[in-house]
Amino acid sequence: MASVTIYTTDGCPFCAKAKSFLAEKGISYEEIEVRPESSDWKEMKEKAGSGSLPQILIGDEPVGGYSDLVHLEASGELSQKLGLAEKGEVAPLYDVIIIGGGPAGLSAAIYAARKVLKTLLVSRDIGGQVAWTYDVDNYMGFSQVETADLIAKFEEHVEKYNVEKLVGVEVKALKLTGKIKKVITNDGKQYLAKTVIIAAGKRPRPLNVPGEKELIGMGVTYCSTCDAPLFADLDVAVMGGGNSALEAVIDLMKVARKVYMVSLTPITGDEIIRDKVMSSPKVEIFTKYKILRIEGKSAVEGIEIESLETGEKKRLNVQGVIVEIGLLPNSELVMDTVETNRIGEIVVDSKCHTGVSGVFACGDVTDVPYKQIIVAAGEGAKAALSAYDYIIKQR
Amino acid sequence: MTPRFRLVKKGVIMNQEVKIYSTPACPYCKMAKEFLSKKGVPFTAYDVKSDKDALKEMKKISGGALRVPVILVCNEVMVGFDRSRLEQALSCLKQSSKIE
Numbered sequence: 001m002a003s004v005t006i007y008t009t010d011g012c013p014f015c016a017k018a019k020s021f022l023a024e025k026g027i028s029y030e031e032i033e034v035r036p037e038s039s040d041w042k043e044m045k046e047k048a049g050s051g052s053l054p055q056i057l058i059g060d061e062p063v064g065g066y067s068d069l070v071h072l073e074a075s076g077e078l079s080q081k082l083g084l085a086e087k088g089e090v091a092p093l094y095d096v097i098i099i100g101g102g103p104a105g106l107s108a109a110i111y112a113a114r115k116v117l118k119t120l121l122v123s124r125d126i127g128g129q130v131a132w133t134y135d136v137d138n139y140m141g142f143s144q145v146e147t148a149d150l151i152a153k154f155e156e157h158v159e160k161y162n163v164e165k166l167v168g169v170e171v172k173a174l175k176l177t178g179k180i181k182k183v184i185t186n187d188g189k190q191y192l193a194k195t196v197i198i199a200a201g202k203r204p205r206p207l208n209v210p211g212e213k214e215l216i217g218m219g220v221t222y223c224s225t226c227d228a229p230l231f232a233d234l235d236v237a238v239m240g241g242g243n244s245a246l247e248a249v250i251d252l253m254k255v256a257r258k259v260y261m262v263s264l265t266p267i268t269g270d271e272i273i274r275d276k277v278m279s280s281p282k283v284e285i286f287t288k289y290k291i292l293r294i295e296g297k298s299a300v301e302g303i304e305i306e307s308l309e310t311g312e313k314k315r316l317n318v319q320g321v322i323v324e325i326g327l328l329p330n331s332e333l334v335m336d337t338v339e340t341n342r343i344g345e346i347v348v349d350s351k352c353h354t355g356v357s358g359v360f361a362c363g364d365v366t367d368v369p370y371k372q373i374i375v376a377a378g379e380g381a382k383a384a385l386s387a388y389d390y391i392i393k394q395r
Numbered sequence: 396m397t398p399r400f401r402l403v404k405k406g407v408i409m410n411q412e413v414k415i416y417s418t419p420a421c422p423y424c425k426m427a428k429e430f431l432s433k434k435g436v437p438f439t440a441y442d443v444k445s446d447k448d449a450l451k452e453m454k455k456i457s458g459g460a461l462r463v464p465v466i467l468v469c470n471e472v473m474v475g476f477d478r479s480r481l482e483q484a485l486s487c488l489k490q491s492s493k494i495e
Contacts, residue, residue, distance in 0.1 A: 125476075125478065126426075126478075127422070127426065130422075131422040131423055131426065132422070133422070134420040134421075134422060146422070146425065147422045148422045148425030148426050148429065149425075151422075151426065152426075152429055167478055167479070168477065168478040168479025168480070168482070169479070216462075217460050217461065217462040217474045217475065218458075218459055218460060218461060218462075219461050221461065221462055223421070223423070223462075225420050225421065225422075226418060226420065226421035226422070226423060226424070226462070226463050227418070227421075227461060227462050227463060228418075229418045229443065229444035230418070230443065230450065230461045230462070230463065231461065232447075232450070298458065298459060299459045299461075300461075319461070320461060
């Protein structure tokens with residue numbers, strides 16, 4: 001698409017009209033504010049051939065002011081000049097694009113749709129981190145529910161409304177600073193919106209050691225709930241020293257031949273579960289050890305660990321490595337744009353505002369405490385209502 | 396490519412070709428099964444926690460995978476539940492049976 005430049009000045013009603021016209025069409029533009037008789041204004045007059053405001057340029061070609069723009073659109077020439085073959089190819093402008101399909105994103109979608117906002121939800125999957133546990137006992141209205149059923153309920157609820165969904169798609173880049181936000185997906189497509197809600201959640205923190213990526217699914221796993229039974233009669237190592245790691249050990253104690261627990265720190269976690277692990281003859285614990293590499297060509301064959309205290313190296317013959325060393329917020333794409341805290345969570349205020357106007361965040365990707373389904377769902381609702389407020393005020 | 400399933404009557408696929416290997420406590424497995432059900436794709440499910448033969452078979456067809464679900468569609472083996480990939484893989488059924 002050809003670039004669009006608009007020269008404007010303060011207090012000029014047709015400038016404002018021209019800008020909102022472009023915004024409504026999803027056409028991004030660069031705005032240059034000038035004062036009559038200033039050097040910028042003179043430069044504009046030279047390029048545009050007129051000193052009145054606004055002046056709009058498509059590429060280097062002057063097209064005139066607001067009424068000329070409307071005329072071009074009506075005749076279909078605007079699309080041609082922008083380098084879009086068909087009029088219909090101008091990307092639709094969404095009121096809100098929600099990134100993430102966990103409880104926060106799905107709740108935001110429901111609230112946005114109920115405010116009749118044109119809504120697009122982009123997500124790699126539906127369910128988010130909820131899908132990592134088997135059942136849920138603390139969500140209102142469900143004293144006990146399997147997570148897959150709860151997620152299906154959420155999804156059904158969203159389907160009742162007019163929400164466009166792109167599932168199985170990853171966001172590659174985000175341009176959030178302009179009035180029109182751009183969301184670029186890994187298939188190279190670009191989506192435009194007035195507001196963006198980031199509900200991208202968290203993912204398991206990887207070990208970042210050689211062999212890890214290559215052997216995912218071939219012995220390396222991040223979901224012990226799912227995969228523990230597959231390690232029947234095998235030797236496995238659980239990486240981590242917190243509650244999740246302890247629970248993984250408990251799951252594995254029932255089926256595996258030998259379970260090693262390797263932790264950088266002393267074992268923390270609840271005493272009851274810690275005692276259970278420590279008293280098992282199947283379990284051998286290495287604290288203050290770090291993992292150096294995972295070995296194996298097509299399947300895990302062992303790991304090498306090193307003592308933080310003595311530097312002594314050990315090789316453990318294992319066929320499985322279960323990684324339970326915490327979570328990382330999916331905030332990389334916005335690190336440079338919005339404020340994040342020490343652990344990479346997006347900092348939001350009580351209305352889910354990030355520091356960037358028109359950009360909101362909710363759920364586990366944010367610094368809001370207590371990572372719970374019900375909290376995420378509530379935050380999603382707030383983010384959508386804040387997006388609605390923002391859009392109303394822009395009109 | 397020869398279709399690897401039989402058409403019993405027009406519009407009905409024999410369920411031989413979609414197999415899903417899962418464990419009981421695996422939410423992704425359940426989500427994958429629900430996804431298939433929603434699409435109206437018949438499948439055979441194996442619980443590899445209790446069925447050791449199925450576990451062996453799962454490891455064999457997936458080159459030793461230690462992750463569930465493992466999903467077999469036509470000739471394609473997928474480790475993990477990836478909606479878009481599974482949806483793509485299912486197109487082999489549509490093509491061969493002319494089911495929309």
